[in-house]
Amino acid sequence: MRKDVHAVKVRADRCTGCTRCMQSCPTEAIRVKAGLAVINAARCIDCSQCIESCPYDAHSVISGSLDEIKKYKYTIVIPAITFASQFPGDVKIDKLCFALRKLGFDLVFSEGLAVDYLKDRIREIIVNEQIKKPIISSHCPAVIRLIQTKYSSLIGHIMPTGSPVDIAANMARNLCKENLGLTDSEIGVFYLSPCPARVTNVTNPIGMQESAINVTIPIKDVYAEVLRTLSGMEDSFVELGNCMKPENLPWAESGGQALMSGVDNYIAVSGIHEVAKVFDRIEMGELDDVDFIEASSCIGGCVGGPLNIENPFVAQRNIRKLAENSTQGYFQMIDSVLAQFKHIYLTEEISPRQTNILDEDFTKAIEKMKQIEEITSRLRGLDCGSCGAPSCRALAEDIVQGKARMEDCVFYKEQQHLWRLEDESE
Amino acid sequence: MTEEIVASFDYQIEKDDFKIAGSASSHIKKILKQLGLPNPLVRRASIIAYELEINLVIHTVGGAMHLEVHPNCVVISTEDMGPGIEDVDQAMTEGYSTANDTAREMGFGAGMGLPNIRRCSDEFSIRSTFGTGTWIRSEIHVG
Numbered sequence: 001m002r003k004d005v006h007a008v009k010v011r012a013d014r015c016t017g018c019t020r021c022m023q024s025c026p027t028e029a030i031r032v033k034a035g036l037a038v039i040n041a042a043r044c045i046d047c048s049q050c051i052e053s054c055p056y057d058a059h060s061v062i063s064g065s066l067d068e069i070k071k072y073k074y075t076i077v078i079p080a081i082t083f084a085s086q087f088p089g090d091v092k093i094d095k096l097c098f099a100l101r102k103l104g105f106d107l108v109f110s111e112g113l114a115v116d117y118l119k120d121r122i123r124e125i126i127v128n129e130q131i132k133k134p135i136i137s138s139h140c141p142a143v144i145r146l147i148q149t150k151y152s153s154l155i156g157h158i159m160p161t162g163s164p165v166d167i168a169a170n171m172a173r174n175l176c177k178e179n180l181g182l183t184d185s186e187i188g189v190f191y192l193s194p195c196p197a198r199v200t201n202v203t204n205p206i207g208m209q210e211s212a213i214n215v216t217i218p219i220k221d222v223y224a225e226v227l228r229t230l231s232g233m234e235d236s237f238v239e240l241g242n243c244m245k246p247e248n249l250p251w252a253e254s255g256g257q258a259l260m261s262g263v264d265n266y267i268a269v270s271g272i273h274e275v276a277k278v279f280d281r282i283e284m285g286e287l288d289d290v291d292f293i294e295a296s297s298c299i300g301g302c303v304g305g306p307l308n309i310e311n312p313f314v315a316q317r318n319i320r321k322l323a324e325n326s327t328q329g330y331f332q333m334i335d336s337v338l339a340q341f342k343h344i345y346l347t348e349e350i351s352p353r354q355t356n357i358l359d360e361d362f363t364k365a366i367e368k369m370k371q372i373e374e375i376t377s378r379l380r381g382l383d384c385g386s387c388g389a390p391s392c393r394a395l396a397e398d399i400v401q402g403k404a405r406m407e408d409c410v411f412y413k414e415q416q417h418l419w420r421l422e423d424e425s426e
Numbered sequence: 427m428t429e430e431i432v433a434s435f436d437y438q439i440e441k442d443d444f445k446i447a448g449s450a451s452s453h454i455k456k457i458l459k460q461l462g463l464p465n466p467l468v469r470r471a472s473i474i475a476y477e478l479e480i481n482l483v484i485h486t487v488g489g490a491m492h493l494e495v496h497p498n499c500v501v502i503s504t505e506d507m508g509p510g511i512e513d514v515d516q517a518m519t520e521g522y523s524t525a526n527d528t529a530r531e532m533g534f535g536a537g538m539g540l541p542n543i544r545r546c547s548d549e550f551s552i553r554s555t556f557g558t559g560t561w562i563r564s565e566i567h568v569g
């Protein structure tokens with residue numbers, strides 16, 4: 001079995017054990033132990049709430065770097081759809097792609113290209129296929145992991161297509177293998193990512209055996225260098241083979257997928273806690289008459305990803321400006337490549353993660369549940385977090401699962417101390 | 427014979443408390459998921475708990491809801507302090523509702539609650555004394 005490894009790690013040198021990330025985590029994956037936040041990999045969904053909530057910048061994202069370019073004979077860079085929106089709306093996309101290639105890549109290939117292909121399929125699937133409504137977009141890996149972790153009854157609602165980046169990576173690989181006679185191991189596919197969820201999805205993919213991407217680099221890590229290259233460039237420098245179509249950029253905004261796919265009866269929800277609330281409603285059967293749920297872990301959609309540079313709402317405005325200004329070059333080979341491209345579906349089953357279940361054995365689970373209630377009733381109910389668990393009930397669960405002790409509760413400990421003093425004075 | 431293991435939970439439900447209406451049933455849903463019960467069963471139980479909870483909020487002076495998890499069944503029940511139901515058969519009819527305007531404005535009062543509860547239950551019983559109160563019990567079999 002593949003190891004459940006995630007991109008976000010806590011930096012012991014910066015973490016103060018303040019409990020903010022623990023309180024913000026939608027799956028209660030974080031505990032504070034000995035003054036340090038610890039992430040439980042089996043519960044982590046890579047949603048970045050911990051990163052966003054941390055005042056000390058104490059979370060790092062384990063990702064790749066440009067140095068890895070030299071490991072490959074031929075390198076392709078796939079900028080996330082959000083990439084262009086990080087630059088002022090009057091930037092020329094052709095020029096931007098050229099600057100990007102100057103980082104040392106052989107080919108720029110846009111995620112937006114897969115969008116071109118996918119958007120019509122999405123509408124067709126919604127209209128024609130017998131999938132439980134509402135159909136939930138498969139775009140955001142953090143959302144899929146939330147479903148696996150807390151809403152397993154919704155697995156059957158997930159759109160069966162892969163997300164644009166994975167489709168694009170496969171397209172780019174195929175293109176280079178067929179046209180340049182390269183082998184898979186000679187090609188390095190690099191992805192410029194807006195989020196840790198996509199970094200994790202390369203080493204620990206969902207719905208596919210293996211990712212076609214080799215290296216993920218945070219957008220913010222290359223931003224300054226691209227900007228530098230850009231400022232020193234004449235306007236006449238353009239990337240001829242570029243394929244970042246401005247009209248595909250709204251895909252990175254919440255609601256963009258539905259809009260571009262021509263789906264009218266949809267809900268676009270963003271921000272992982274709001275997504276969870278909508279999922280609760282779907283589970284109750286209240287949204288059966290909705291066709292499509294476009295759920296994004298980040299506020300505002302992928303423009304809100306924590307590895308971007310620009311504020312998500314400014315980025316949205318950049319997208320609008322880019323779309324106005326551009327009549328840009330477009331990859332000529334594409335239509336023929338697309339026509340023969342079939343790998344757009346997820347190939348592996350998405351299975352539930354069993355991390356919320358108290359015990360495999362139902363009777364034992366009931367027994368544990370009884371103990372949890374009994375312990376919870378003895379705790380103060382303040383959910384203060386001093387014990388290192390996000391709520392009194394979470395502490396009770398940890399105690400029953402053998403991961404914490406009653407004495408971790410500061411109030412209980414004090415009470416015990418008082419009892420001891422009383423005993424001694426008697 | 428060993429004693430049967432039962433986990434039980436009690437919830438107080440206040441009259442007209444629309445703001446937190448649904449919180450008891452979400453707690454129930456969370457518990458049943460943690461116990462590892464199959465999704466369709468959790469869904470049925472959540473619908474039952476939700477409809478019962480809303481009925482206490484909109485039709486009664488307040489009451490209590492209970493969850494009991496036994497190794498072979500899940501039982502959700504409510505009891506309230508009034509006003510009771512005059513004609514239980516009528517109340518069980520699809521579309522019948524006495525919900526007031528405020529409740530209707532909040533989107534309740536389709537008259538489908540009790541029929542849905544019965545449909546989702548393996549065993550269902552209701553007893554009501556007009557002027558006194560109502561007692562409802564719904565059981566779902568496990569396995």
Ligand SMILES: Nc1ncnc2c1ncn2[C@@H]1O[C@H](COP(=O)(O)OP(=O)(O)O)[C@@H](O)[C@H]1O
Nearest residue numbers: 481485517523524525535536537538539540560
């Ligand atoms: N606990 C209760 N106490 C008194 N009346 C009730 C109670 N539960 C249901 N009723 C009556 O039964 C009717 C039908 O209930 P239900 O099927 O849930 O529909 P709704 O709640 O939409 O009115 C209610 O309108 C109300 O008159």
Ligand code: SF4
Nearest residue numbers: 140195297298302305
């Ligand atoms: S919304 Fe987009 S940027 Fe945010 S986690 Fe999901 S895929 Fe990544």
Ligand SMILES: [Mg+2]
Nearest residue numbers: 480481539540
């Ligand atoms: Mg009702």
